Amino acid sequence: MSKDIRSIIEALIFVSSEPLSSAKIKEVLTDVSPEEVDQALKELQEIYENNNRGLCLLQSAGGYLLATRPEFDPWIRRLLQIERKSRLSQAALETLAIIAYHQPITSSEIAAIRGVDSTGTIKTLLEKKLIKIVGRRASPGRPLVYRTTEKFLLYFGLNSLEDLPSEEEIARLLEEKDIDQN
């Protein structure tokens, strides 16, 4: 039976248009205990890790999804006749990093950290749905407040905001960089 559950879950992940959370899987598999679902998910992940085939099972934005392995990118682009995907601008990345770490945050707070006005970049990020407006700050002028979205996690392959490097990791990276430069 457990083998079947894995197969059903695999099929569900395959047809899902967004990362499929284990909660949703449990909602669908009403006659299977939550523990069994978790176990089956674990086994499925192991199968994908070990079989080294064309697809891999990713855990991103709080759910599971199927994707091709990165090393096959050149052939896929040849098939789809797509140039390299366009990357975010440096300004967009910086702004995202600031929002990710300081959310919820206002436009002027972002500008204060970057040292430059960021309205244009915020607009781009909103349009790309990497950030969203979540309300207003209760301060003079009642400025709009921004947060990162699920799509942000998905875009960078993060499972949750906790996957972002910690202060310590950043500090370590900074030190390494310093050493490199000397």
Added chain:
Amino acid sequence: MSKDIRSIIEALIFVSSEPLSSAKIKEVLTDVSPEEVDQALKELQEIYENNNRGLCLLQSAGGYLLATRPEFDPWIRRLLQIERKSRLSQAALETLAIIAYHQPITSSEIAAIRGVDSTGTIKTLLEKKLIKIVGRRASPGRPLVYRTTEKFLLYFGLNSLEDLPSEEEIARLLEEKDIDQN
């Protein structure tokens, strides 16, 4: 090497939105002989036939495609319905936007702005508890009057209706030049 070819082919079939012909695969894999491609395809089919997992490799309309096994259909339908329920349609979004900014408002006023009858969408929004009936307008026909609910505020992360972005703010965000698009 043959194993790699199988994996590349699997990835290619996965990302292809229509059945992928072996001719197309051979076009992409220029440095692999046609015989090797045919052999790899045969092996890939055998793998899928024997492993009895959630997906199968179909050959139809002159090409290969990945699909879920037919026996998992009931669960997939259940999943798609759940996914659907938690989302809004474009029509629902438009209607909700009008109600949010123009409340209290009647059904015919909504229809006047959208240019189409909105009775069905209003019903959906009522079912989702994003809007509610708050009374009747004292005008001919005494039409029902709608408002957004607390759940609406929750859904969009707002404290109150005053937190809705003003038209000016949205206009500015939309018109702001993308300085970062170098």
Added chain:
Amino acid sequence: MEAGDLQESYQVRLEIFEGPLDLLLFLIKKRKLNIHDIPIAVITRDYLEYLARKQNINLNREAEFLLMAAFLIFLKSQMLLPREQLQLNEESDPRRILVDQLLEYQKMKITSSLLRKKEEEQQRRWLRPFVPVPLSLEEEEILEVNLFDLAECFYLLMKQKEDENFKVLKGREVSLEKKMKEILDLLEKQPVLDFLEYLKQQESLEEALVAFFCLLEMVRARLVIAFQESLFQTIKVWLRRERIAEGLG
């Protein structure tokens, strides 16, 4: 560092620096300076030298680069105060704000380079580009929405509705002319304007930038005299009396 040392770095056009902090970090690294103990005089000279040589810079950003220049000059004057008054402990070090800002910005730069790596890896993974068609469900497009979508949707509907009569209400936009008039009015009332004090009173960064830009314009147009001496802690601005009549008209 002599002028020549900057030559090679000058090959990099100003646009590639995201802003003044980016440029400052670059200069600090180039000289291998300790970020916690920046020799302000040195870095200010490098910074100004860099700005002076630039060509074709984005005017939107130029104001921000210039604002930083003004701040550096201000810091330099602070650093020249007599030693005993300064007591260079962490708290009273006038460079503190700048250092904090640089450190935070540096952190964000590191993070953004990590994000860049993740982006690269993720971009080489391909998801299924299509959603399987649900068998018998209605064909309505379904979507996930957030507040921006909601507001944008409403805005676009209204725009459609009121098409040519629709007036786009800009947010509180500060025009150069208005700001310049405000500054000139102030100078009419008081002999000397403490410019950094004035900048601090501005409600937004944008407004402060416009104000600073106005000052530069007025100096260029010889409407005012701006004076900054190391012993003073700010930039002082006087009206050029003889020019005002023919001035802005």
